[in-house]
Amino acid sequence: MAAVLNQKQIQKQYLNDVLDMKHFLKLHTTPEIYRRGVAYYQKGKIFDFHTNNRRGIVIARAEGSHNNYYELRLDLERLTGRCDCPSDHNQQKCKHIVAAVYALADLNYLPNQEVLKHYQDLMVELEVVKASEEIASRQNLNAESTGKSTRTKAVKKQNPVSKRPKAAYPQYVTKILEALTLEKKAALLEHLLVTQKVNHSVTRAWWEAQNIDLKSILRFIKKQRQVFDNDYIGEKSTRAIDGSLSYLRQIMYHLNLSSAMKPKALELSISIAQMIDDEWLSQGHNYIVFEEIREELISAVLETLETNPKEIKPVIESRLREEGYQGLWRLLAMSKGAVAHDMILEQISLSNSRVPALFDSSEAYQKYILTSMMMTPDWQLEDQFFLQVIEECEFLTEQDRAYYYQRYYKNRGEVDKYLQYSAAVEKERFSIELLEVLLEGKEWERASRVVDRFLTDPKYARSSLYFVPLLDMVMLKSKLIGELHDDEKSYNEALDKLYVQVENLDIKEDERALFFWEERQYHQLTQYLDWYRDQSMILNNYAFKSSDHKNNALFYLTSLLPLQHPDIDAIYKAALVKEIEYLTHTQSNVYEFTYQLVDLVFARGLHQDLSAFIAHCQTHFARRKKLIESLSDFAKTKGL
Secondary structure (H helix, E strand, O other), X not given: OOOOOOHHHHHHHHHHHHHHHHHHHHHHOOHHHHHHHHHHHHOOOEEEEEEOOOOOEEEEEEEOOOOOEEEEEEEOOOOEEEEOOOOOOOOOOOHHHHHHHHHHHOOOOOOOHHHHHHHHHHHHHHHHHHHHHHHHHHHHHHHHHHOOHHHHHHHHHHOOOOOOOHHHHHHHXXXXXXXXXXXXXXXXXXXXXXXXXXXXXXHHHHHHHOOOOHHHHHHHHHHHHHHHHHOOOOHHHHHHHHHHHHHHHHHHHHHOOOOOOHHHHHHHHHHHHHHHHHHHHHHOOOOHHHHHHHHHHHHHHHHHHHHOHHHHHHHHHXXXXXXXXXXXXXXXXXXXXXXXXXXXXXHHHHHOXXXXXXXXXXXXXXXXXXXXXXXXXOOOOXXXXXXXXXXXXXXXXXXXXXXXXXXXXXXXXOHHHHHHHHHHHHOOOOOHHHHHHHHHOOOHHHHHHHHHHHHHOHHHHHOOOOOOOHHXXXXXXXXXXXXXXXXXXXXXXXHHHHHHHHHOOOXXXXXXXXXXXXXXXXXXXXXXXXXXXXXXXXXXXXXXXXXHHHHHHHHHHHHOOOOOOHXXXXXXXXXXXXXXXXXXXXXXXXXXXXXXXXXXXXHHOOHHHHHXXXXXXXXXXXOOHHHHHHHHHHHHXXXX
C-alpha cells in the first residue's frame, strides 16, 4: 500500500506535474473562473491536502458558501481533476480546482487559519450532534418501556422465556424483516452486525434466502435523485448522499458474503452500477463517492471474470448484448485481464459477419465499442491491445480509423505519429488539443505556425470546436517568441512585429490593454485610456460597461505611480489632455474619474501640468460649478 503524503511531500514529489497542470488550466479555463480561482487561493480557502493509495491522485478540501465544504481530487499525471461542487464539469473546471493547483504550485502556501479552524469546529460539532442523537434515541426507547416494566416482570414470573437456540435465529430474523423495505432492512442489518446482536453466519443465511428486488433498489435511487434535483448542494442533498452510501454499502457488503450466489450477485452489481450511471451520474449528480461505488461494483465483476470465467462470462455477454451498457465496455477495456480482452475481440469479430442486435449497422457497433473504451478520464489501455481492437474492426472508414490511431498515439506521447493522423482527422479545423500536444512536445516552431494562422485567419480561428480567447493566443505567441529566438536582436524584432499585429487585431480594448500591461509596453495604455473616455462621451451607450473600464483605467494609473520611466509621465499628461476633451464635449456632470485622475497626477509629481489643467478648467468650464469648486479647493489645499 502506498504511503499517504502530506502537502509538502506532494509539492516535492509532483511539482513538475503541478506546474504543467497550472499552465493547462490557464489555457482551458475562462478568464473569469481563472481569476476567481486565483483569488480563492490567495484567501487560503484550500486545505487538507493528502494523497490516497493511487499514485498521483491528490485529495483536498475547499470552503464553499453557506458552510458547505467540497472534496476535490487532482489527477496530476493526466492533468485533470474533479470537484463535488455544482460548477465543476468535464469540459470546464471550477475555481476550486484552479485554486488547489495554485496552492500546490506555491511552496510557501498555508491555508487560512480561520477557515481551517471553522472546518475543524464544524466537524467536532457534527460528531457531538451525532452522539447526542444516539443518546436521545436510547433514552426514548427506555422511556417507552418504563411504563410496562412492572407488568412485564409479573408476566415473566408466570411464563419464563427460554433462550432461543442459534439454529432458530434465521427464521426469527426473517419474520422480523418481512414487513420492512429493503432500505430499512439494510439499515437494521448494519445495526445488528455492529452491536453483535446477530453473527455473520445468521445474516448470511437470511440474505441468501431473500429474492433481492431490483425494482425497490431502482425506486430508492430515483427517490434520492429527486432530492438531488430539488436541493442540489443543500443540507437535504448532503443527508441523501450519506443515506445513499450507507444503503449501497450494505447491499454490496451482503452480496460479497455469499460465494454460492456469485453469478447472481455479480449480475446485480452490474444492474446497480448501471442505475447509478443512468439516474445519478449522467444527470449531473456526479459526486465522487458515487463514481467510486460504481467502479467497485464493476471491478468486482471483472476480478471474478478472470478467476471464474465459465460462470461469469455468459452473464456479462448477455448484458452487453441485450442492453449495451457503456460503463461495462469501458471497464472491460481498462481491465488488464486476458479473459476481458478476449471477450471484446470476440464481440468485434462477430460483428464483422453480422449486425449485432440493438444496432443499425456493424460500423455503428464497432465505433460504439471504441468510443466507449475511450470515454473515461482514467483511460489506461494497454498499447498492443488497443491496436488489436482497431485492426479487428473491419467496418471503420479511413477517417474513423485515423481518429482512433490519433487518440492512441496521443495517449502514448508519440508526437510525430499523432500529428500524422491529426492531418487526416482535423484537416482545415483548428484544434486546441493539437496545439497542446505541440507545446507538451516542445515543438515550438510548429506551435508558432498554428498560432500565427489562428491570429491571421479568422475563418480558421472560428473553426475550433471550443471557444479560444484571442488574448490567450496572443500571450502564447509572446511566450513562443521567447522560446524560438536566442539572440536579443531577433527576439526584439519579433516582439515589435507582434505588438504591431496586436494593435490592428480585432480584439476587445480591455484585453489589448491587459496584453500590453503584461508585456510592460506601458506607452500603449494611452490608447486604452483614450478609448475609455471616448466611449464615456457617447449617450445611451448601453453596451459599454463604464464602471468596469473606469476601474481598469484607475488600476493602471495607480500601478504606474512608483515606476520611473519617461513614457509613464507622458501617459499622465496625455490623460489630462484627454480629460479636457471629454469635459468639452460631454453633457455629464459626474466627475468622479476626473477627481481621481487629478489625485494621481499630483501624486506622480506633475504639479506644473496639473496647475495648467486646473487653470484651463476654471477658464473654459465656468458653468461646471461643482467641478470648479472642487478643483479650486484642491489647488488651494495642495498649494498649486
